[in-house]
Amino acid sequence: GAGVSQSPRYKVAKRGQDVALRCDPISGHVSLFWYQQALGQGPEFLTYFQNEAQLDKSGLPSDRFFAERPEGSVSTLKIQRTQQEDSAVYLCASTQGRGAGNTIYFGEGSWLTVV
Amino acid sequence: QQQVKQSPQSLIVQKGGISIINCAYENTAFDYFPWYQQFPGKGPALLIAIRPDVSEKKEGRFTISFNKSAKQFSLHIMDSQPGDSATYFCAASREGNQFYFGTGTSLTVIP
Numbered sequence: 452g453a454g455v456s457q458s459p460r461y462k463v464a465k466r467g468q469d470v471a472l473r474c475d476p477i478s479g480h481v482s483l484f485w486y487q488q489a490l491g492q493g494p495e496f497l498t499y500f501q502n503e504a505q506l507d508k509s510g511l512p513s514d515r516f517f518a519e520r521p522e523g524s525v526s527t528l529k530i531q532r533t534q535q536e537d538s539a540v541y542l543c544a545s546t547q548g549r550g551a552g553n554t555i556y557f558g559e560g561s562w563l564t565v566v
Numbered sequence: 567q568q569q570v571k572q573s574p575q576s577l578i579v580q581k582g583g584i585s586i587i588n589c590a591y592e593n594t595a596f597d598y599f600p601w602y603q604q605f606p607g608k609g610p611a612l613l614i615a616i617r618p619d620v621s622e623k624k625e626g627r628f629t630i631s632f633n634k635s636a637k638q639f640s641l642h643i644m645d646s647q648p649g650d651s652a653t654y655f656c657a658a659s660r661e662g663n664q665f666y667f668g669t670g671t672s673l674t675v676i677p
Contacts, residue, residue: 482662493572493670494665507664548662553662554600554612554615556612557609
């Protein structure tokens with residue numbers, strides 16, 4: 452596709468509900484990142500994939516957060532038993548490959564509000 | 567632990583003036599330093615980036631100054647315009663594996 456596509460753009464979840472956020476990276480991009488951005492803050496790293504391999508998940512805040520990219524393209528971030536502190540924008544980004552200088556392209560984000 | 571520290575938090579500049587945003591980092595292994603521009607409701611978009619082997623990079627009205635010994639880099643926006651009003655983030659990366667972002671600077675350019 453032309454850019455990184457994320458869905459849904461907006462999600463309101465009741466506390467305790469499970470949510471799934473989808474990311475469709477730029478076609479052919481090897482690396483995929485998930486970031487969490489709280490209001491008025493910079494993006495915070497959650498996890499990173501190279502193709503289907505999840506190479507770094509050190510930023511996932513708890514075991515309620517789970518990400519997958521089974522075929523090395525589309526990725527899903529799942530949040531189980533959502534809490535109010537999970538309310539944030541979840542940004543997906545992709546780059547063409549590994550190595551310094553690779554431009555990271557962001558999607559417009561999925562805005563999650565937990566009520 | 568904040569890997570990249572950014573200042574100021576907000577900035578108001580007159581149209582035509584120079585906007586300057588500063589960032590500092592600790593990890594000397596970082597090898598790529600991009601700046602992102604974010605408008606409300608949109609994802610961050612790459613503005614300009616630099617590698618540590620050069621001290622300055624200029625693209626149009628945007629310039630990055632990089633001081634390797636001080637572990638600092640800054641964004642200069644010359645002839646600032648109201649359309650530049652946005653939030654700006656600096657970032658640092660090592661081998662493109664993970665990007666660490668600053669906390670952002672909200673820039674307002676007044677006509």
